[in-house]
Amino acid sequence: MKTTRRDFIQKTTAGLAAGSLYAPQLFSIATSKTRKKPNILFIFTDQQHIDTISALGCSYLKTPGIDEIAERGVSFTQSYCPSPVCGPCRASVYTGRMPSEVGVTDNGEKPIDGIPFMGEWFREKGGYETIYMGKWHVPAYVSSRVPGFDVPFCGHGGPGALSDSSYTFAAEAFFENYSSGQNPFLMAINYMQPHDICEWLRFNRKGKRDLPFEPIHDQLPPLPDNFLIPNIEPELVKLRRLEWEGVNTGWSDNDWRYYRWAYYRHVEMVDAEIKRVLDALKASAHRDNTVIIFSSDHGEGLGHHKMVRKAFHYDEASKVPLIFSWPGRYPEAVVNHQDLVSGVDIFPTMCDIAGIAQPSHMSGRSLTPTLSDGEPLQRDFVTSEIEENRGQMLRTRQFKYITYYEDEAEQLFDMQDDPGETQNLATEPKYYSILKQHRTLFRDWVNSLKIPSVVKHRW
Amino acid sequence: MRTILDQPLDLRSLQSLEAWSAPHIDSKINDPATPRYYLWIAQHGYREIDHEMGIFSYKRSRENIENSTFSLRIDLKRAGIAYHQHHIEADITCERDLFSTPLDWELKSAFSNTSDQRMPLYTLNKKGAYKNGIINETVSGRNRQYHVKGDWLSDYTLPASFQGALLKASDSVPFHYFQEFSLLKKSQTLRYAGRERISLNGETVGLLYFQHFGAGNLPYEYWITESGVLLFAVNAFNIWMLHDAPEAHYQNHLNRLNNR
Numbered sequence A: 001m002k003t004t005r006r007d008f009i010q011k012t013t014a015g016l017a018a019g020s021l022y023a024p025q026l027f028s029i030a031t032s033k034t035r036k037k038p039n040i041l042f043i044f045t046d047q048q049h050i051d052t053i054s055a056l057g058c059s060y061l062k063t064p065g066i067d068e069i070a071e072r073g074v075s076f077t078q079s080y081c082p083s084p085v086c087g088p089c090r091a092s093v094y095t096g097r098m099p100s101e102v103g104v105t106d107n108g109e110k111p112i113d114g115i116p117f118m119g120e121w122f123r124e125k126g127g128y129e130t131i132y133m134g135k136w137h138v139p140a141y142v143s144s145r146v147p148g149f150d151v152p153f154c155g156h157g158g159p160g161a162l163s164d165s166s167y168t169f170a171a172e173a174f175f176e177n178y179s180s181g182q183n184p185f186l187m188a189i190n191y192m193q194p195h196d197i198c199e200w201l202r203f204n205r206k207g208k209r210d211l212p213f214e215p216i217h218d219q220l221p222p223l224p225d226n227f228l229i230p231n232i233e234p235e236l237v238k239l240r241r242l243e244w245e246g247v248n249t250g251w252s253d254n255d256w257r258y259y260r261w262a263y264y265r266h267v268e269m270v271d272a273e274i275k276r277v278l279d280a281l282k283a284s285a286h287r288d289n290t291v292i293i294f295s296s297d298h299g300e301g302l303g304h305h306k307m308v309r310k311a312f313h314y315d316e317a318s319k320v321p322l323i324f325s326w327p328g329r330y331p332e333a334v335v336n337h338q339d340l341v342s343g344v345d346i347f348p349t350m351c352d353i354a355g356i357a358q359p360s361h362m363s364g365r366s367l368t369p370t371l372s373d374g375e376p377l378q379r380d381f382v383t384s385e386i387e388e389n390r391g392q393m394l395r396t397r398q399f400k401y402i403t404y405y406e407d408e409a410e411q412l413f414d415m416q417d418d419p420g421e422t423q424n425l426a427t428e429p430k431y432y433s434i435l436k437q438h439r440t441l442f443r444d445w446v447n448s449l450k451i452p453s454v455v456k457h458r459w
Numbered sequence B: 001m002r003t004i005l006d007q008p009l010d011l012r013s014l015q016s017l018e019a020w021s022a023p024h025i026d027s028k029i030n031d032p033a034t035p036r037y038y039l040w041i042a043q044h045g046y047r048e049i050d051h052e053m054g055i056f057s058y059k060r061s062r063e064n065i066e067n068s069t070f071s072l073r074i075d076l077k078r079a080g081i082a083y084h085q086h087h088i089e090a091d092i093t094c095e096r097d098l099f100s101t102p103l104d105w106e107l108k109s110a111f112s113n114t115s116d117q118r119m120p121l122y123t124l125n126k127k128g129a130y131k132n133g134i135i136n137e138t139v140s141g142r143n144r145q146y147h148v149k150g151d152w153l154s155d156y157t158l159p160a161s162f163q164g165a166l167l168k169a170s171d172s173v174p175f176h177y178f179q180e181f182s183l184l185k186k187s188q189t190l191r192y193a194g195r196e197r198i199s200l201n202g203e204t205v206g207l208l209y210f211q212h213f214g215a216g217n218l219p220y221e222y223w224i225t226e227s228g229v230l231l232f233a234v235n236a237f238n239i240w241m242l243h244d245a246p247e248a249h250y251q252n253h254l255n256r257l258n259n260r
Helices: A007-018 A066-073 A086-093 A119-124 A160-178 A196-204 A214-219 A235-243 A253-282 A343-354 A368-373 A431-449 B013-018 B156-163 B246-258
Strands: A039-045 A073-077 A128-135 A185-190 A290-296 A322-325 A335-336 A379-385 A391-395 A399-403 A411-413 B036-041 B053-063 B069-079 B085-095 B102-112 B124-131 B132-141 B142-147 B152-154 B174-179 B183-200 B203-214 B220-225 B231-234 B238-243
Touching: A007 A039, A007 A214, A039 A086, A039 A343, A066 A290, A066 A322, A086 A343, A119 A128, A119 A185, A119 A343, A128 A160, A160 A185, A160 A253, A160 B069, A160 B085, A160 B102, A160 B124, A160 B132, A185 B156, A214 B085, A253 A290, A290 A343, A322 A343, A335 A399, A368 A379, A379 A431, A391 A431, A399 A431, A411 A431, B013 B183, B036 B246, B053 B156, B053 B246, B069 B246, B156 B231
Parallel strands: A039 A185, A039 A290, A073 A335, A128 A185, B152 B174
Antiparallel strands: A073 A322, A290 A322, A379 A391, A391 A399, A399 A411, B036 B053, B036 B238, B053 B069, B069 B085, B085 B102, B102 B124, B124 B132, B132 B142, B174 B183, B183 B203, B203 B220, B220 B231, B231 B238
16 A cells, blocks of 8 residues: 555654654655765764653653754664763764774773774765864864864863854854855764753752752652662672762752753753754755754763763663654654664764765664665664773663673663663573573674774773 | 862852952943953862853943933853854844843854954854844844744843843743844743842942743843842853953963963
């Protein structure tokens, strides 16, 4: 039976609202070899929890900007970052390789020489005009020198609340002034929000007897379902919890709820910038030939597992939003729950979008088949890593396995029965064969990594 | 060496840090005036030496005061690493009403590069006007409309509003917030939250305290003198501070950034 566009829109919009499964057989998108290379707008936020998009079901905030991208694109819900730490993740996303393969496994580390970065590749192989704004952190927090990119304004190295608006102004101006007859552009806007929540935490570490701002008291979101700490947890994870602000200083439930409220406002702040960029793009000559990709470097604890910030492998930190919008080429208003995807997939997918070859080695893969034609990705697992003893994560379709460098304890969660990761199954005899299977997968994955000899192999 | 302050910034914590030197305040409501501010932040804590102050410089001139309107000229500079700078200038005609409602405006946003040269590709000019509940904006000949039901103001005109009838507000005032004349954030509330007293140039001065809430914002807090001058605007860990000569702080900060 033929599917009309009206049927399609109704189905996908309903799917978006209900979070339905991707229906790949519905779509068959024509391609045109004569079409000009598309522009690419890559919007990358900092520290955004995956469940912070109102169009995808979060009711504690309003995100009209990101909603617009989701309503015109494909959103992945099984989307993981290659590292839940800023620098390693950014080094990874911008090279398409795992952090250890780039030599950046912690903040402040410099990537090894000779690996092509996204800007260099698109400029050299695709003839793209490449523009970068915002946080870099590989290793400098912000820099006027990002490989292969022009940087009109890198910011002052301070918080997103002050810099993000400047990036937006620059993007708005570029859309107005850059002729559509020139080379295609790749613009990467790396907003710093909602990372400012880290600063908010520094000012609110001590629990309060009375919460400030009485008018917001009835707006505080509830505690998350998985607020409590898992039954069996490695010491290194407990230490991670204690080394950061929050639980160690005796917050009350209301303190936690106030922090959650503040975090959602931070997300709304960056969403407002995104809305401005989208409005400017729509008003420009580039509106019909620009692909939009939206993601974040890592997530945010947001009180789940009594965690704040990042650098651990529970889903709150390791999952990130990932949306691709290319109206006319990709389906719209679709939520893909089935495919395991990763931040390392962004670069190879961009190469496909631009019609240019990928660099010789990439850890990720192009998502074009699933985006364009709805083909299942046929991927068994994705991984995420942090330096040394903070752990390495391997996520299969049903389970998540986490191992630590200096701690024999392991974690195994059944992500279908226990998506909140509250029951560590690693010590339960009936899961021993699954544990062994995941150990093997992990070891094989480690052995498959192309880690240059100059990089210290730390796990 | 940075000290985590462990408590939200407010009037008392600023005074205890000696982070601010009191300016001369001699302007009165309805007089021409050019208050200047610099932005003080406490990212990663407070530094005893070379704390980050003056990262932005903000000058707001109120002039051409007539029966029903007055003019505002905004000059905002944002310091960037490697001598990048972002410069926003705006000329605004405001109505002399409760909210100093903007009637028409021109805004110019420009960036300068590491050689202090303007980058035309990143220069943007916006014009706008408001009439009968509709904001009309023009960018490069293209028009955009925003429908506004009720009172509205922009972040550039909000301080001017304090100098009008808002000072008489004793409870909450609803408004819409047109941030940087670029993004309309609806359903905001400005709430009068009491009076405080501080020592200013050897005198005890009464300050009016306002809070601003709404979607898309962390709460803002404003401390206003009884003569209508905005002393501090606090938003999380960022504070605009009234100062007699903020330009020197700004230049110091720019130099410090570029020596990193």
